[in-house]
Amino acid sequence: MLAEFALAALWLAAALAALQLLAGVLVLSEKALVLGGIVRPLAVVQGLLALAALLGLIGLFATTDLSVALVAENSHSAKPMLYKIAGTWGNHEGSMLLWVAVMGLAGSFVALVERRLPERTMLATLAGQAFVSLGFYAFLLLASNPFARLTQPPPEGNGLNPLLQDPGLAFHPPTLYLGYVGLSIAFSFAIGALVTREVGPAFARAMRPWVLGAWIFLTLGITAGSYWAYYVLGWGGWWFWDPVENASLMPWLAATALLHSCSVLAARDALRAWTVMLGVVAFSMSMIGTFLVRSGILTSVHAFAVDPLRGKFILALLAINIGGALTLFALRAGSVTEGERFSVTSREGALVFNNVMLTGILGIVLIGTLYPLVTEAVGVRVSVGPPYFNPVTALFALPMMLVMMVGPLLRWRRDAPGRVARAQGWVMALPPVVGVVTAAVFIAHGGIGLLPLIGLSLAPALALASLLPLRGRDLTRLPLPVWGMVVAHFGIAVAMAGMASDSAFSTERLIAAHVGEETRVGPWAVRLAGVAPVAGPNWTAMEARLVVRYDGAGATTLTPQSRTYWAPPQTTGVSALLTRWNGQLYTVMGEEVEGDRWQLRLWWKPFVPLIWLGGALVALGGALALLGRVSADLKRISVRTRMADRRQRQGR
Amino acid sequence: MSGPAEKAPRWTLWLPLALFVGFAALVMIGLVHPASQDVPSQMVGKPLPQFVLPAGVPDRPALTSHDFVDGKPRLLNIFASWCIPCGVEAPVLGALAARGAEIDGIAIRDHPADLAGFLAQHGNPFTRLGADDVSAVQLAIGSSGVPETFVIDGHGIIRYQHIGEIRAEEVPFMLGKLAEAAR
Amino acid sequence: MLKPKHQRMVLLAAALTALLAAVLIAAWALRHQASYFYVPSEIKAHPPEADRSVRLGGMVRRGSVHNEADGVTVDFIVSDGRADVPVRFAGIRPALFVEGSGVVAEGHMVQGRFEADNLLAKHDEKYVPREMAGMTAEQARQTVAQTK
Numbered sequence: 001m002l003a004e005f006a007l008a009a010l011w012l013a014a015a016l017a018a019l020q021l022l023a024g025v026l027v028l029s030e031k032a033l034v035l036g037g038i039v040r041p042l043a044v045v046q047g048l049l050a051l052a053a054l055l056g057l058i059g060l061f062a063t064t065d066l067s068v069a070l071v072a073e074n075s076h077s078a079k080p081m082l083y084k085i086a087g088t089w090g091n092h093e094g095s096m097l098l099w100v101a102v103m104g105l106a107g108s109f110v111a112l113v114e115r116r117l118p119e120r121t122m123l124a125t126l127a128g129q130a131f132v133s134l135g136f137y138a139f140l141l142l143a144s145n146p147f148a149r150l151t152q153p154p155p156e157g158n159g160l161n162p163l164l165q166d167p168g169l170a171f172h173p174p175t176l177y178l179g180y181v182g183l184s185i186a187f188s189f190a191i192g193a194l195v196t197r198e199v200g201p202a203f204a205r206a207m208r209p210w211v212l213g214a215w216i217f218l219t220l221g222i223t224a225g226s227y228w229a230y231y232v233l234g235w236g237g238w239w240f241w242d243p244v245e246n247a248s249l250m251p252w253l254a255a256t257a258l259l260h261s262c263s264v265l266a267a268r269d270a271l272r273a274w275t276v277m278l279g280v281v282a283f284s285m286s287m288i289g290t291f292l293v294r295s296g297i298l299t300s301v302h303a304f305a306v307d308p309l310r311g312k313f314i315l316a317l318l319a320i321n322i323g324g325a326l327t328l329f330a331l332r333a334g335s336v337t338e339g340e341r342f343s344v345t346s347r348e349g350a351l352v353f354n355n356v357m358l359t360g361i362l363g364i365v366l367i368g369t370l371y372p373l374v375t376e377a378v379g380v381r382v383s384v385g386p387p388y389f390n391p392v393t394a395l396f397a398l399p400m401m402l403v404m405m406v407g408p409l410l411r412w413r414r415d416a417p418g419r420v421a422r423a424q425g426w427v428m429a430l431p432p433v434v435g436v437v438t439a440a441v442f443i444a445h446g447g448i449g450l451l452p453l454i455g456l457s458l459a460p461a462l463a464l465a466s467l468l469p470l471r472g473r474d475l476t477r478l479p480l481p482v483w484g485m486v487v488a489h490f491g492i493a494v495a496m497a498g499m500a501s502d503s504a505f506s507t508e509r510l511i512a513a514h515v516g517e518e519t520r521v522g523p524w525a526v527r528l529a530g531v532a533p534v535a536g537p538n539w540t541a542m543e544a545r546l547v548v549r550y551d552g553a554g555a556t557t558l559t560p561q562s563r564t565y566w567a568p569p570q571t572t573g574v575s576a577l578l579t580r581w582n583g584q585l586y587t588v589m590g591e592e593v594e595g596d597r598w599q600l601r602l603w604w605k606p607f608v609p610l611i612w613l614g615g616a617l618v619a620l621g622g623a624l625a626l627l628g629r630v631s632a633d634l635k636r637i638s639v640r641t642r643m644a645d646r647r648q649r650q651g652r
Numbered sequence: 653m654s655g656p657a658e659k660a661p662r663w664t665l666w667l668p669l670a671l672f673v674g675f676a677a678l679v680m681i682g683l684v685h686p687a688s689q690d691v692p693s694q695m696v697g698k699p700l701p702q703f704v705l706p707a708g709v710p711d712r713p714a715l716t717s718h719d720f721v722d723g724k725p726r727l728l729n730i731f732a733s734w735c736i737p738c739g740v741e742a743p744v745l746g747a748l749a750a751r752g753a754e755i756d757g758i759a760i761r762d763h764p765a766d767l768a769g770f771l772a773q774h775g776n777p778f779t780r781l782g783a784d785d786v787s788a789v790q791l792a793i794g795s796s797g798v799p800e801t802f803v804i805d806g807h808g809i810i811r812y813q814h815i816g817e818i819r820a821e822e823v824p825f826m827l828g829k830l831a832e833a834a835r
Numbered sequence: 836m837l838k839p840k841h842q843r844m845v846l847l848a849a850a851l852t853a854l855l856a857a858v859l860i861a862a863w864a865l866r867h868q869a870s871y872f873y874v875p876s877e878i879k880a881h882p883p884e885a886d887r888s889v890r891l892g893g894m895v896r897r898g899s900v901h902n903e904a905d906g907v908t909v910d911f912i913v914s915d916g917r918a919d920v921p922v923r924f925a926g927i928r929p930a931l932f933v934e935g936s937g938v939v940a941e942g943h944m945v946q947g948r949f950e951a952d953n954l955l956a957k958h959d960e961k962y963v964p965r966e967m968a969g970m971t972a973e974q975a976r977q978t979v980a981q982t983k
Contacts, residue, residue: 274850360857
């Protein structure tokens, strides 16, 4: 029964979305102004129904109801409960349901709390949100029904891909989806603003918290995804430029640009058309990324099963949503007047540079991701990997980082380099000096590639420069958004140090070891103490016991496994990691080879955890900024109500 | 402050849309092109390649390409016990068999014990069942994965290739293809 | 400070220049850095430059897998039925690496031998690597006949 209820909830939600769109359009075209009052409640109920459908599917997975085709295909009664629930979104249909549920909930949230914009703009925004949701409801209900029943339920389910049976999976996709779909709010705001031509600081202030929220989740999702790939794939790498990874990076780049242009629009009423366009582009990138992954037109290490029909359906959806929004942009943006002026050396100038460079990187990543498709059309098969992406994105990222060092110190509107230098004094010289000294030290050290060298010298300079905006300010009274910016920029420096250190200093050892044999990797001595079979709830494994010592210090035991799952049958390596303050020891176990030896692959990766620590700091910076903005908004609202109260009382 | 003379050229506003249209056209080619290419319809209309396969399970006869030249159209299902969609497809094959379709099976890269377990669990709709332990027949017939189902007419000519599992709603369609092959 | 008209033009010019630069740089870099996919007969006929990273796809010939004494290096032959290419790989092999099945190796040609940095076997056992799907039925049949 649960499946039927959930399906009914989904249909109902779709119907309400249609009604929401219709009511919005009728009000905007001034045909039925009375309907204005029902749009917000409709959005709220629609979101709750979508959530109910998702909870229904989670319930079906939790109880392993094998009469539902999706459960039978993707779950198994012997799976641990965490993975039963995570299995809900570990497949195409379930993940799309998660998508619409998040989208519906985001819409209800906006409908409930957002009251700053003119009501007409809000109605247009909610109608836009309903329009986009409607497409995804149609896709779910017509082309990928998650609740389809089987006529003859099998006695047991087929299980979940073992690579996906990992705690990371339980949290990683929902986090990323909150980010992807959160951007749909920015998209709808942009549409709403274009429809009513209300593009200005109020629009930017209303949109900014949503962009910030989505951006925080995207940052966390990408960081977590990178760590997941790092320890699950057992290849020792943390970023592979795989289409799935690129699909999450592209919306992040667009959202980062949007975030910065939003602050220009909010503070200075400039970059109007550009900000609206980025609002459209950011969510478009989410949809394009999802499409590229789901349609199977690009192969990837972690793609779901592929159905060309679904690909065409999503493409049609993209064409309608993105094509429609961009057409609206082309028609209306001309009548959105350009905002305030500013000189090249100004805060705005630096942020424009940041935006242009981020857009450039976005273009580079998109072109690289699509290139195999282009060549395939002429019959040549290629793959594009780090040799392309690393140097070419660096070409745009490095100038951006340099500008990022001074941008926050510049004044709005107009500034002069001389003024900044005078204001900051000798401290201004510190970052470049640190950078040059670090570079000199590492050049003397030798054997480091150009990109890691640049990264290693830039990171400390950037870290210092990112703290400069704090200088001379009363730290107790500094607004939270400024703290957020400082922390996020500092996080970028930290992550860059980790990346550069990983490629400059990692050492690797690959051996076939006898039990009892000791080997060295970097400062570590690693002894294979034993190999024993172990069993889990739905797998069996050979487990190596590695006794490891850092530079003669006390011993620790690591247990990498070569694991065999039986539902579905598949073998996969499970790495074992040991983290110290100065790096990570990464161990992988292979198969048994002649002469009673076991294959071992070991890495010593100095400072590699800084990559994810940096990512977390960036997200923390975002959270601080969001907290600051939201609390300022709340204060403004309470002041306004108090003033309204007083006026009312005085009037009486 | 922005009279018509101060506007940026209008065409630049259309640039994002133009880029998107380019992208959509590209992926459209990508979507349509391989679909028409990797369905190796080259094999449709051609005779079944010659093969002789040993029996996959003791209670069903072995399978050779000659078995298909008996005047009667039939389905040839390529599957494996380790393949997830095959388990989902199994009841549908059962339904097809119940409605009079004769189905022969080829198990790809399978172990006898797993195969027997799979058939015991999902039912055995197959008239004959061959074991293709090295994917030889699978590749020769132009199949790139499992499950796939071929419609073979009474002269051993391949008339249709279905990639992926047959879904319940496709049963009438497959029966139609079989009837077409009988003509 | 610029006039509004000029400001708009300058911003536009900057954005367009960056976009154009991104496209041109990408196009240039892709020509040099994309790794092309070869089947053995192609790589024999037109070997890529030694420093260029490429992908080689084909069938692991039956009986050709030979483990070196160090326990981690493996030599094998990848075949497409028309040509054979010896491949060497040091590392932990993917579980799906089996004689007689498809493989895609990433690496480069060194004096007639393919030095693989990485072996790809799709995580999903259901499908052969996408690149192999384009092999003609004839190629595939010959491959199988030879790798038996």
